Amino acid sequence: MYKFAVRKQKPKTFLLLLFSVTLFSIVLGFLISLKWGQAVISWRTLFEAVTYQGQEKEHLYIQTLRMPRILTAFVIGIHMSLAGLLTQMITRNPIASPHIFGINAGASLSVVIGLIMFSNFSLTTSIYFAFIGAALGALLVISLAGIQQKQHVQLALAGIAVHFLLSSITEGLIIMNQYSTDSMMFWLVGAVDQAGWLEIKTILPWFTIGIVLFLFMLPSFKLLLLDDDVAVGLGQRILFVKLIGMLIVVILAGSAVATCGPISFVGLLVPHIARSLVGSKLGMLVPLTGLFGGMLLVYADFLSRFIAFPYESPVGILTAVIGGPFFIYLARKKGASPS
Amino acid sequence: MKRLMVFLFSFLLMVIFSLVSLSVGSVSISIPDLWSSLLHKDTPFSFIIWEYRLPRVVISILAGFGLAVAGVILQSLVRNPLASPDVIGLTKGAGFFAAVVIFLFPGAPSFVLPAAALAGAFLVFILLLLFSRGFTLSPGATALVGIALGAIFQSGIQYLLIKYPTNINMVLLWMSGSLWGRGWSEVLSSFPWIIILLPIAWSQYPKLNIFQLGDEYSKTLGLDLIRQRFWLLLLSVSLAGVSVATVGSIGFIGLIAPHIARQLVGGRHQLLIPLAAIIGANVMLIADSIGRVIIIPREVPVGVMTAVIGAPYFVYLLRKEYKRNR
Numbered sequence: 001m002y003k004f005a006v007r008k009q010k011p012k013t014f015l016l017l018l019f020s021v022t023l024f025s026i027v028l029g030f031l032i033s034l035k036w037g038q039a040v041i042s043w044r045t046l047f048e049a050v051t052y053q054g055q056e057k058e059h060l061y062i063q064t065l066r067m068p069r070i071l072t073a074f075v076i077g078i079h080m081s082l083a084g085l086l087t088q089m090i091t092r093n094p095i096a097s098p099h100i101f102g103i104n105a106g107a108s109l110s111v112v113i114g115l116i117m118f119s120n121f122s123l124t125t126s127i128y129f130a131f132i133g134a135a136l137g138a139l140l141v142i143s144l145a146g147i148q149q150k151q152h153v154q155l156a157l158a159g160i161a162v163h164f165l166l167s168s169i170t171e172g173l174i175i176m177n178q179y180s181t182d183s184m185m186f187w188l189v190g191a192v193d194q195a196g197w198l199e200i201k202t203i204l205p206w207f208t209i210g211i212v213l214f215l216f217m218l219p220s221f222k223l224l225l226l227d228d229d230v231a232v233g234l235g236q237r238i239l240f241v242k243l244i245g246m247l248i249v250v251i252l253a254g255s256a257v258a259t260c261g262p263i264s265f266v267g268l269l270v271p272h273i274a275r276s277l278v279g280s281k282l283g284m285l286v287p288l289t290g291l292f293g294g295m296l297l298v299y300a301d302f303l304s305r306f307i308a309f310p311y312e313s314p315v316g317i318l319t320a321v322i323g324g325p326f327f328i329y330l331a332r333k334k335g336a337s338p339s
Numbered sequence: 340m341k342r343l344m345v346f347l348f349s350f351l352l353m354v355i356f357s358l359v360s361l362s363v364g365s366v367s368i369s370i371p372d373l374w375s376s377l378l379h380k381d382t383p384f385s386f387i388i389w390e391y392r393l394p395r396v397v398i399s400i401l402a403g404f405g406l407a408v409a410g411v412i413l414q415s416l417v418r419n420p421l422a423s424p425d426v427i428g429l430t431k432g433a434g435f436f437a438a439v440v441i442f443l444f445p446g447a448p449s450f451v452l453p454a455a456a457l458a459g460a461f462l463v464f465i466l467l468l469l470f471s472r473g474f475t476l477s478p479g480a481t482a483l484v485g486i487a488l489g490a491i492f493q494s495g496i497q498y499l500l501i502k503y504p505t506n507i508n509m510v511l512l513w514m515s516g517s518l519w520g521r522g523w524s525e526v527l528s529s530f531p532w533i534i535i536l537l538p539i540a541w542s543q544y545p546k547l548n549i550f551q552l553g554d555e556y557s558k559t560l561g562l563d564l565i566r567q568r569f570w571l572l573l574l575s576v577s578l579a580g581v582s583v584a585t586v587g588s589i590g591f592i593g594l595i596a597p598h599i600a601r602q603l604v605g606g607r608h609q610l611l612i613p614l615a616a617i618i619g620a621n622v623m624l625i626a627d628s629i630g631r632v633i634i635i636p637r638e639v640p641v642g643v644m645t646a647v648i649g650a651p652y653f654v655y656l657l658r659k660e661y662k663r664n665r
Contacts, residue, residue, distance in 0.1 A: 140653075327483075327486070
């Protein structure tokens with residue numbers, strides 16, 4: 001069984017430094033993403049645009065394209081990484097993530113079904129579709145592998161089998177329905193480049209609900225770190241806590257997938273990095289995971305503009321390239337333990 | 340006796356489904372016509388039968404054999420009923436190489452595509468070997484590393500898809516697996532391999548039976564674990580690789596067929612391997628036939644149909660697991 005490493009309390013100065021460096025990097029990431037891209041903007045124009053002083057073409061470019069896009073990347077990063085952290089806590093399994101849990105694939109399938117069935121398919125409805133799909137995907141995997149399951153390999157295999165099942169149906173739908181194949185493919189990899197202020201407005205309520213619920217449940221989630229028996233002994237309704245946890249995961253991951261497509265591996269990678277820095281103390285771990293997730297996606301989005309410059313590449317490719325090898329590293333570490 | 344009946348029945352089903360697959364399609368052919376066209380070469384339908392449908396049926400059967408047996412071997416090696424060639428990344432690796440050929444060398448001769456797919460499957464095998472600690476291919480690590488490799492190759496495929504959107508449909512078609520446009524040349528290129536590999540796979544049944552018991556028992560019973568795992572995995576990769584190279588990355592045959600077979604005859608591989616092969620062929624034939632008639636004149640790719648057929652079985656499987664876990 002996997003136990004989260006119990007680490008010594010880190011000194012306060014270290015934490016302070018860590019958080020300030022993170023915040024600084026986030027601000028820096030915002031700035032460079034605003035400045036560089038297909039069109040290079042001068043610092044002066046950038047400043048004017050951000051403070052809404054100019055009405056030139058370049059100002060509008062920043063205001064209507066780059067700003068919402070970067071904000072979306074940040075928000076989606078928070079969503080995905082917190083969803084990942086929560087799935088890892090609920091299943092007590094280091095390789096759990098929305099991707100492995102069939103949540104991303106389920107949400108994508110139901111969004112694609114919605115796109116094909118209804119011609120006027122708005123983003124708001126697609127979020128509800130994504131919730132249903134995400135919940136169904138998670139349900140499939142849980143019933144195949146069991147939520148109390150402590151076997152990493154079983155969960156991974158069940159999750160990936162469900163993932164393949166759902167995504168091959170999605171692919172089939174796309175092949176049969178030849179309208180807008182390109183844009184759908186782009187979306188299926190996970191991309192933030194199409195995001196505008198509308199996307200931000202739509203996802204913001206779910207962001208708030210998800211985060212507030214998460215913080216509200218934080219004291220109960222602390223008991224997820226213990227053994228189930230111990231938690232029950234302490235008077236926790238463990239199943240109820242896990243259910244609420246899954247609900248939060250579905251809200252966070254589902255709304256993210258509906259907005260930007262299934263961006264993979266952020267949910268797997270980020271919680272591990274954060275945990276290796278501050279240990280498993282939730283009061284530190286949760287905010288740091290969120291910030292790291294946002295930061296990672298802002299930088300990944302920035303880099304993804306240059307993969308096939310001057311064309312955009314979806315950010316999901318980059319996160320997969322970063323996250324895949326990390327998964328192999330985890331697999332080598334955990335796969336050696338008896339399955 | 341019951342086992343014999345099971346074999347007879349599933350073999351009969353295979354024959355029936357082959358005939359059905361020969362007769363349905365955008366031009367449907369009645370059974371008497373079918374019979375006379377098979378016997379004499381000069382009826383109006385004989386061209387369709389001999390040049391289009393018969394090779395498809397043969398390929399369906401061969402690919403079904405290959406994928407199902409590859410699945411049986413993998414499930415015993417990983418000791419988990421949810422393992423299959425697509426789950427451990429073989430089909431994605433093959434798919435990535437196929438996509439590279441389709442996109443970057445569009446003028447390449449037709450034999451390059453399957454060769455590249457085969458190379459991709461073997462690359463995954465080599466990577467699995469390299470990333471498992473000390474070349475041991477321990478079951479857990481193999482499964483997890485395979486999943487990760489699959490995800491990486493998947494993102495590679497997606498990158499190519501987005502970079503070169505002109506050939507997108509061809510790649511998607513290949514990716515989900517299709518029998519469209521397969522003829523005798525494909526049969527000729529895959530037939531020898533499958534025919535050679537299948538008996539070899541069957542002859543390994545004593546080792547596979549022991550493998551199921553677990554590492555400790557296998558060692559005690561005198562099995563050279565690491566070496567045997569290497570050869571068996573190589574066998575499984577070759578079978579899956581040849582099949583995928585011929586028909587594209589069709590999923591779920593390697594997962595479902597071994598399951599159904601295990602339900603019918605239990606876990607002894609001397610029976611399991613042949614039955615799984617026949618059932619794999621059956622599933623392929625059914626999926627292909629349905630895919631051809633569901634929206635005439637277009638075709639639903641057979642890989643999509645196997646997923647759609649696989650879904651209900653999956654739910655059934657999951658209910659059983661759920662009951663067992665309780």
